[in-house]
Amino acid sequence: MSKVTIKNVAEKAGVSVTSVSRVLNDRGYISNDLRTKVMEAIDELNYTPNEIARSFYKSETKSIALVIPTIHNPFFSELAFYIEKELSKDGYHLYIGNSLNDSVNEREYLKMLKEQRVDGMIVGSHNIDMEEYDKITGNIVSVERKINDRIPMVESDNYLGGKLATERLIQQGCRKIICISGSQTVDTPASNRVVAYSDVMQEHQIKEQIVEIPFAESAAEKHKRIKEIFASKIEFDGIFADDDILASYAIKEATKFDRKIPEDLKIIGFDGTSLMQDLFPELVTVVQPLEEIAQKSVEVLLQLIKHDKVENVYTLPVRLNK
Amino acid sequence: MSKVTIKNVAEKAGVSVTSVSRVLNDRGYISNDLRTKVMEAIDELNYTPNEIARSFYKSETKSIALVIPTIHNPFFSELAFYIEKELSKDGYHLYIGNSLNDSVNEREYLKMLKEQRVDGMIVGSHNIDMEEYDKITGNIVSVERKINDRIPMVESDNYLGGKLATERLIQQGCRKIICISGSQTVDTPASNRVVAYSDVMQEHQIKEQIVEIPFAESAAEKHKRIKEIFASKIEFDGIFADDDILASYAIKEATKFDRKIPEDLKIIGFDGTSLMQDLFPELVTVVQPLEEIAQKSVEVLLQLIKHDKVENVYTLPVRLNK
Known part of the structure; x- marks a missing residue:
């Protein structure tokens, strides 16, 4: 039996391929009628979406995860504030996870990245083995933390x-x-x-x-x-x-x-x-320079998402306040 | 034998495909009668839901949005810290939006709620007209903000x-x-x-x-x-x-x-x-009592998500520190 494609599903359901993709990815307005038709077709054809095809159809999640030791600290709350402000300019939403003494939470967000439930991740924390990060191919920028040679880092001088x-x-x-x-x-x-x-x-x-x-x-x-x-x-x-x-x-x-x-x-x-x-x-x-650190982290992450070339380390200048 | 589909189950049970999906995913109001009918049909037809199809029906995102004036303030950063901690116990992830002087951001998260890109929302901020909240049917809990009579509020005394x-x-x-x-x-x-x-x-x-x-x-x-x-x-x-x-x-x-x-x-x-x-x-x-405010807000929100009955206002006691 030849492989069932999204096109077959669309034909069976009597809708467009785009509509099937919308239902599959739960994006945009989906009427109950459309959802029912598509799910019935999927069911009848026993269609298993090809993961690669799926991610091709899948629009971005427009979500980014920020994992920091704790938001409950002026440095990280200010950093998070500026990162959210910067991301929202580009229509991204920000998940924030506190990972202090909690590797479960950090791992949880890495899992979201792996499952493409977020488009990228900014990490200012690491409880877990660098090796786990080595296995991740998603878009990650680290702040003030050297993770590995593949993950760009933004730091103060x-x-x-x-x-x-x-x-x-x-x-x-x-x-x-x-x-x-x-x-x-x-x-x-x-x-x-x-x-x-x-x-x-x-x-x-x-x-x-x-x-x-x-x-x-x-x-x-x-x-x-x-x-x-x-x-x-x-x-x-x-x-x-x-x-x-x-x-x-x-x-x-x-x-x-x-x-x-x-x-x-x-x-x-x-x-x-x-x-x-x-x-x-x-x-x-x-x-x-917290605002600049946030801006640079977001800039580099968006470059990664667009598959642009980025540098390995970005070091930003500091100054005495008086 | 041809594959049994959700449509066959619906026909056998004499209900709609949507109803079968509701039972399968345990979402929305399900009467005992409906549940019995569907489970009997599933049993008789020996129906095995296609796991992938099933997860598509399931519209939980396991994401909650928190909209506060600014995370860059000790009160809200501590509140956010405890809310995230509490939600993560139930496997939820938290979006945080800063809305101080920025109604666009608040509206943006309301839109996510409307589009079911989040399962619920905790609001500690309101720039925008109460009327806009009146139109939203999603799960919202407010903290220290009276929005309307439908949205439960958690406050300090x-x-x-x-x-x-x-x-x-x-x-x-x-x-x-x-x-x-x-x-x-x-x-x-x-x-x-x-x-x-x-x-x-x-x-x-x-x-x-x-x-x-x-x-x-x-x-x-x-x-x-x-x-x-x-x-x-x-x-x-x-x-x-x-x-x-x-x-x-x-x-x-x-x-x-x-x-x-x-x-x-x-x-x-x-x-x-x-x-x-x-x-x-x-x-x-x-x-x-910030930790208790966070716990209560999350508890009430999860009750709303499960369609449990909640109260209108929760007032928590305060004390002098010395």
């Missing part, structure tokens, strides 16, 4: 940020500078902030002091760790904190420990979200 | 919150209490916070002083307006701010104007997101 912050502290007379860093067990571009700190400290022949406080820790635990630094015998006149939330904790503790900012202690943070700059106008911080 | 805050300030000796309120031009449940403030003030025969600072204003404009209050000749010893961000601005300005908190000035905010409580541990605030 983290090294420049660490350099600017450390040099500023040294310029302002600090000689005992603590770097409070997110855990570096995961190899993220953000770890270059700390590399830059170390390089600048070495250049100036100043001893480095790095304290690691993993990003995934609870707020209470992070608070506690910062407090311990102030309560300890460690001497310091400068703090370079890996993110603004850690910097804001350090500012609070400084007040409690009667350390005047900036006279006795200088603190520089990282991220520069508008919320944190707004809530802490006095905060000196390395500003990541 | 805003009146209780305003009452708790104002009574606390009076208890602590304040007699000149300013209420800083988001604009009340939109009739939102949140306006009950200010109603409660007025009621308590009247009860205690204290003159009310309400300053309106619309939610949609820029951070800079809000800052400026708060500063003006401190720079003005208005006398006040207490502030009840409609949200924690406004409260945090007031705390900053108080420091600049040498007003000691809580000795010279007492400030109470509203929302109690974990981020704001974390960044401002000293902040006294009315805590909205």
Whole structure:
């Protein structure tokens, strides 16, 4: 028996091939009558849509998935805000998944990509093995996460940020500078902030002091760790904190420990979200260009969707806010 | 033997193909009588639904849209976080749309609901005419927004919150209490916070002083307006701010104007997101039960999807954080 095609289905149902495709892909207005006719024809002919033919007929889903550690963090909520804004200009809708300590969720969205339920994915998180990403052929852009050589990455110039912050502290007379860093067990571009700190400290022949406080820790635990630094015998006149939330904790503790900012202690943070700059106008911080990161990620993803050539890494400049 | 089709089942059962499909996919209202007839016919004919055809009949998308003013605000990002968490337990994915000053986006998601590209929608925002919502028959739950009598709403007990805050300030000796309120031009449940403030003030025969600072204003404009209050000749010893961000601005300005908190000035905010409580541990605030609001919204939406009966309004209790 010769293979049943979509054309046979259309003939049997007495409708156009386009109508059959609309029903198959559940797109556009489909009357009950049309749906019934088409499904009856499919049933009678025992038609199994050829997957390749199907995806050919299948219009785009116009949906993109964004997987981030947690939307419940000013950096990621601001990034998501700009990504959604940018995508909506091109008529795309955005799924948002929180994956902090939850590889199930990340895997779930990868599955959606595989099943072509989304046209692409932006990933700012990875709980799961890089090998799983290696198997995926869909359109993925990563933000601040190096996944593999095939998946383009958009990042801030983290090294420049660490350099600017450390040099500023040294310029302002600090000689005992603590770097409070997110855990570096995961190899993220953000770890270059700390590399830059170390390089600048070495250049100036100043001893480095790095304290690691993993990003995934609870707020209470992070608070506690910062407090311990102030309560300890460690001497310091400068703090370079890996993110603004850690910097804001350090500012609070400084007040409690009667350390005047900036006279006795200088603190520089990282991220520069508008919320944190707004809530802490006095905060000196390395500003990541969040809107540009979002725009570039979307731009590159849309290029991938259109099968355009893209680069491997896009590094965007950072600056001190003051 | 020729293949048994859904049409044969329908004929045997004496019902329409659509009815058979409803039973197969467990969608829509199905009477016991219908179910029995169809199942008997299936049994007698030994019908095996073509799996592919079956999945086409099934119109669930397992997607929900959340439309909020902006994810770029701690209240909504925390709400979105919990809603996504809750939905993912039931295998749903979440679209997030920001609609602040953007009715196009809100309308776009309504269109998706109409086209059954999402199974339901949670709305914490409304730029567009209530009449447009009246026309929509899809599954919608609103959060802190009264849309119409058909759409169930989940809200905090805003009146209780305003009452708790104002009574606390009076208890602590304040007699000149300013209420800083988001604009009340939109009739939102949140306006009950200010109603409660007025009621308590009247009860205690204290003159009310309400300053309106619309939610949609820029951070800079809000800052400026708060500063003006401190720079003005208005006398006040207490502030009840409609949200924690406004409260945090007031705390900053108080420091600049040498007003000691809580000795010279007492400030109470509203929302109690974990981020704001974390960044401002000293902040006294009315805590909205965000996780419970998210859980209830999802629960009600899933009930609507299953055609279960739901109530019109769900009001969840609030509390002072200290």
